[in-house]
Amino acid sequence: MKFLIILLVVIFVIGLFRFFRQKSYLKTLTEEQFRQGYRKAQLIDVREPQEFKSGHILGARNIPLTQLKQRLVELRKDKPVYLYCQSGTRSARAAQVLHKKGYEDVSQLKGGFKKWTGKIKKS
Structure with missing residues (x-):
């Protein structure tokens, strides 16, 4: 029982650490904030192709999370x-x-x- 409690505390602490670390490099924007900047940025839909085809934000490119590491050459580091x-x-x-x-x-x-x-646009 003691081991289980320690394990749960460790998992909680790791999750908390990841949450705050993520806040340091990822901005979460409201829809209004997102609208203000997405035309000047690289707009990427990380859903799977069938999800993208059923509807996506106008101007978005589909680079599924499952393919992201292989397709990094398509993204510029100097643009948002x-x-x-x-x-x-x-x-x-x-x-x-x-x-x-x-x-x-x-x-x-x-x-x-x-x-x-x-x-939105549907393919």
């Missing part, structure tokens, strides 16, 4: 990167990958695509 996925989980993981590869200006859409009320 705006990420989104369905809810925010995959875009946060994509931001972590980009951070490790030296990208400094990375933002994500708060709540993801499911909270987006702006223009």
Whole structure:
């Protein structure tokens, strides 16, 4: 029982550490903030292709999280990167990958695509 409590505390502390570390390199933007800057940035949808085809933010490129490491050559480090996925989980993981590869200006859409009320395109 004591071991289980210690294990849970360790897991909690690690999660807390990751949360605060992520805050240092990833900006989470409201939809309004996202709209103000995404046209000047590299707008990347990290969802899978079938999700992208069913609807995406106008002007977005689809680079699924599962392909991101192999497709980093498509992204510039000198321009902001705006990420989104369905809810925010995959875009946060994509931001972590980009951070490790030296990208400094990375933002994500708060709540993801499911909270987006702006223009969309369906393929």
